[in-house]
Amino acid sequence: MSCSEKSEKHSDPVTEGRWFTEKQFRLGKQVFISQCASCHGEKAQGIVQDWKQRNPDGSFPPPPLDGSAHAWHHPLEVLVQQVNEGGMKLGGTMPAFGDTLSDEEVIAVIAYFQSYWDEQTYNRWVKMNADY
Numbered sequence: 594m595s596c597s598e599k600s601e602k603h604s605d606p607v608t609e610g611r612w613f614t615e616k617q618f619r620l621g622k623q624v625f626i627s628q629c630a631s632c633h634g635e636k637a638q639g640i641v642q643d644w645k646q647r648n649p650d651g652s653f654p655p656p657p658l659d660g661s662a663h664a665w666h667h668p669l670e671v672l673v674q675q676v677n678e679g680g681m682k683l684g685g686t687m688p689a690f691g692d693t694l695s696d697e698e699v700i701a702v703i704a705y706f707q708s709y710w711d712e713q714t715y716n717r718w719v720k721m722n723a724d725y
């Protein structure tokens with residue numbers, strides 16, 4: 594990690610007051626950087642500006658997972674499933690991680706990208722989870 598990493602747009606990750614522990618966050622960060630960052634960006638910010646624009650082959654680019662796209666619409670169970678199964682079943686291109694990652698790692702990796710969700714997004718998600 595370098596000191597120049599901070600950008601104005603991106604706030605620091607939040608772990609306090611969230612459902613996950615600091616330890617899960619740290620494990621999740623390792624997993625995310627090695628398995629997910631190439632497509633979703635190191636801070637889950639996405640790697641393409643226009644992630645709603647289809648690729649020439651009709652597939653979608655990887656969306657940001659930092660709360661600016663749709664990820665917060667999905668309860669934890671669904672997020673776990675998305676990581677385990679990937680997007681191919683639904684005509685997407687994201688690989689499945691069910692065989693590569695343990696349950697613990699999948700949960701941790703979700704904790705990592707959720708740490709970038711702002712308070713408002715996170716609270717909406719918590720409420721939605723409760724209603725689910």
Ligand code: HEC
Nearest residue numbers: 628629632653654655656663664675676680685686687702
């Ligand atoms: C090869 C590129 C690639 C890698 C690696 C990848 N993803 Fe994805 N991801 C995508 C794409 C593309 C989508 C959009 C759906 C699709 O096309 O499958 C997506 C969608 C998602 C979604 C659903 C987001 C939403 O808004 O509904 C989640 C959650 C997600 N990825 C998490 C992860 C996690 C966690 C990892 C690492 C363990 C990971 N992805 C690794 C390409 C990737």
